[in-house]
Amino acid sequence: MTEERDVVIRLRGIHNQFGRQVVHHDLDLDVYRGEILGVVGGSGTGKSVLLKTIVGLQTPQAGEIEVLGYDLRRGGEEARDKVDDRWGVMFQDGALFSSLTVRENVEVPLKHVPDLDPGTRAALADLKISMVGLSWSAGDKYPSELSGGMRKRAGLARALALDPDIVFLDEPTAGLDPIGAAAFDQLIHGLSRSLGLTVFLVTHDLDTLYAVCDRVAVLAEQRVLVSGTIEEMGRVDHPWVHDYFHGPRARAALTAKGET
């Protein structure tokens, strides 16, 4: 890869605070075009909050957010409209619309495309549902009739509906069976390569980190403590990072990767 890489998400000096609890302080982060960035950190370190901050669901007390070249904090409505169709978000618990079937959920973003024929729209939705590994009959089900893992997949199908430039995934493989999780990793990796997708991936799943992530950012001490490739993480001299990447699970995941 070239040295001068295209930055699609640029965060500078982000400060997030709930009451007296400071979640982020002076947080900087760059995400490059076409990469899969894994964001890790202990529970409650503010990974979900960071994701919400970038997509504009949480207004930080201070800092700059630039996505695809638009300044989201100062650009106002206009900048938001420009990027809204170019990113997709999959929330930690799916966040599907409970009154719509899975197919209708996936069709929601497709309705932004003017003049798209309803039959084509349904067919595209079915394609997305199938691509994330759900069966045809799942399309007609309501979210309440799905299992937790199926809801995740449906959430991913909706996030990918428009083939966005950036997708934000909050723990996509948590709660999936190992085979399903591996298929999910493959799917994300494959889509990212063939569509040039940039992926912001919050995860606790070490297998996912080793299998698909180009870079890892570690959230700790209210900021992005370090970021770099997995190999670089192994050399970081910080107790939490060291434990994370040298724990028994990390070694198992590394061996698993070595075998494939």
Next chain:
Amino acid sequence: MNDALSLTVETAADHHLVRLSGVFTVHDLPGAEPRLAAIAADRAVLLDLAALERLDTAGAWALDRLEARIAEAGFTLETQGAAPHLSALMRRVDAAIPTPDLPEDTGPKGLTGRLDAIGRRVVDMGKHGGVFLNAFGMFLYRLGQSLRHPSRFHLTALVAHCEDVGWRAVPIVSLLSFLIGVVLAFQGATQLRQFGAEVFVVDLIAISILRELGILLTSIIVAGRTASAFTAAIGSMKMREEIDAMQTLGIDPAHALFVPRILALILMLPILGLVANVMGLLGGGIMSYLVLDISPGIFLVRLIEGTDVSNVFVGLIKAPVFAVIIGVVGCNAGMQVGSNAESLGRQTSNAVVQAIFAVIVADAIFSVFFAEIGL
């Protein structure tokens, strides 16, 4: 960057040459689809993607559909010049094209279908009655248990619900029954004046408010306010699996949720009915004074002499019954909520309609009963 899609078709003797260039994404699909559909499936197709810069899944899907159509007609589609990441995407999409995996629904159709639906609804209604009785029985059983083991009773919850159900409803109940008293006095006055029997307006007001309107009006207001609140509260707990969690923790939902709520209603509804009676008489009295010049003194004398105190009891004896109806309907509807937000809304409005309906039916039965025993 070349942003537009250009699509050209050249027809040779043995194949169509389809050239795509620029970007082909979901936004280009409405324009491109008819043109792809117009390519006749009468010879082989050569797809030239050398100049295609970007393709998304929607574009790949459209090309895949074209290939499927050509293949169905017995010809082949060949792709040339596609960048590796584009052909990877096309392969991925092709592998994911979904196929129906469930047989079509073949229920009865036409007239039979309609009869079938009506029949099902009748059966559902019958079941509904059963479910209601079940909830009522459950409440009585748990209430009995609470009485035997008072230490396990949720007193704090009861007091909180009493405040919510009773105290907070006082303003609206007072205002509405005051207004009903005013209306009765006014309407009564205009009618009775024709016979010179103005003074009987007091009897009219007293009997109708004490016997019927005071408690009925209160029950309808409470049904609207409280049955819906019960359903929403219990229903949203049901929706988030809190009820399931309670059960696994050994807490009985009927005991923890139904008993304090319904008991609060039973305690509060008679009091609210009493408030409604007083306010209705007050409204009637004031209006009688203003329109008919019946002084408060005469009103009181007439009220005490002309109206038997049994009217008050006939009115208030209904209160606990109505309270049970409203409470059980509200709590039961909450337990029927499924796991989506829509069923919560549907059950909430159902609860209000059913509670008001049941209260009025019960009131009619009471009227017949009291008429028969001569009260």
